[in-house]
Amino acid sequence: MSRRPRKVAALATLVMALGGGSAYAAWSATTSPPPASFSGAPDWTPPAVTAAAIKKSTSGYSAGYVRPGGQYYVYAQVATDTGNPPSGLAGVTSNLTGLTSGQSAAALSAGTYSVEGVTYKYRAGPFTVSAAAGNTTYSVSARDVAANVFTTTSQPVVVDGTAPTGSDVQTTNVSGGTAGSAEAGDTLTLTFSEPIDPNALVSGWDGTARAATLELANGGGSAPDTVQLFNGTSPITALGTIRLPDKGYVKAIVDFTNSTMVLSGSTLTVTLGSTNGAKNVSTGGSGTTQWVPTASLYDRAGNALTSTTVNGSGSNAAF
Ligand SMILES: [Ca+2]
Numbered sequence: 001m002s003r004r005p006r007k008v009a010a011l012a013t014l015v016m017a018l019g020g021g022s023a024y025a026a027w028s029a030t031t032s033p034p035p036a037s038f039s040g041a042p043d044w045t046p047p048a049v050t051a052a053a054i055k056k057s058t059s060g061y062s063a064g065y066v067r068p069g070g071q072y073y074v075y076a077q078v079a080t081d082t083g084n085p086p087s088g089l090a091g092v093t094s095n096l097t098g099l100t101s102g103q104s105a106a107a108l109s110a111g112t113y114s115v116e117g118v119t120y121k122y123r124a125g126p127f128t129v130s131a132a133a134g135n136t137t138y139s140v141s142a143r144d145v146a147a148n149v150f151t152t153t154s155q156p157v158v159v160d161g162t163a164p165t166g167s168d169v170q171t172t173n174v175s176g177g178t179a180g181s182a183e184a185g186d187t188l189t190l191t192f193s194e195p196i197d198p199n200a201l202v203s204g205w206d207g208t209a210r211a212a213t214l215e216l217a218n219g220g221g222s223a224p225d226t227v228q229l230f231n232g233t234s235p236i237t238a239l240g241t242i243r244l245p246d247k248g249y250v251k252a253i254v255d256f257t258n259s260t261m262v263l264s265g266s267t268l269t270v271t272l273g274s275t276n277g278a279k280n281v282s283t284g285g286s287g288t289t290q291w292v293p294t295a296s297l298y299d300r301a302g303n304a305l306t307s308t309t310v311n312g313s314g315s316n317a318a319f
């Protein structure tokens with residue numbers, strides 16, 4: 001330090017004092033002899049963390065929910081560093097101690113990731129949830145070379161330890177339609193005890209309206225008619241078995257193509273489209289519709305559904 005040019009050292013000291021110890025000077029302090037004038041300018045501004053997310057590491061769409069003992073990644077997006085001139089991004093870390101003990105400064109690595117349709121450029125993990133069920137928080141920090149640090153406010157994340165179940169199944173006649181007879185505009189509604197991850201039904205699905213085919217199958221012998229939902233030509237088997245109250249609704253397999261389905265929170269609604277099998281549609285009786293969903297379904301945190309037989313509330317006339 002004793003050989004440091006006095007003028008440079010003095011200015012550097014001033015810059016450090018103004019910056020509260022977080023300044024960056026864009027000149028070389030070892031320049032010798034010192035230049036006649038200085039063009040250096042400080043970087044007072046940290047790189048902003050503009051978005052952050054946590055998502056379970058198993059397949060799924062939904063962010064912000066993890067389960068005890070489950071694994072997850074933390075994601076962040078960071079704005080280009082500023083300053084005059086900017087010193088540049090030095091690192092991105094996350095304080096995850098609300099979820100995982102010991103992870104107070106997990107280092108995020110650069111990459112390209114997508115969470116709920118949003119692109120993130122930094123990620124760390126997977127980490128295992130050591131926290132018990134409940135609401136908790138995490139934060140993400142970005143630091144530049146001049147040691148300016150930006151830290152997000154506390155971001156919410158839910159540790160969900162409760163498995164979902166099916167809770168109701170209903171068929172509803174379209175306004176002005178024929179009760180007990182399936183036709184375009186009729187709806188099938190499946191309700192869960194809590195929101196389900198749409199990825200469990202169709203890979204990559206965000207739950208917004210999409211095309212589907214609702215198929216009614218004729219029950220053999222005394223068995224009731226049943227419902228199967230298709231994504232394109234692929235049956236959505238995770239939904240399980242849906243038994244209508246009666247065997248009289250169809251006389252053969254009838255496909256309602258151009259149907260649509262929407263998963264909004266805890267409710268999956270299928271609206272029947274047109275069919276070219278109308279000649280095989282009859283009017284059946286009313287009673288209890290039964291639904292046996294499968295454990296392939298899971299909630300936003302990744303808890304597998306507990307499968308039990310769901311008896312539809314009230315009396316269903318099967319559309
Ligand atoms: Ca900066």
Ligand SMILES: [Ca+2]
Pocket residue numbers: 160161162163164194299301303
């Ligand atoms: Ca749950």
Ligand SMILES: [Ca+2]
Pocket residue numbers: 172173174177178179180181182183186319
């Ligand atoms: Ca109807």
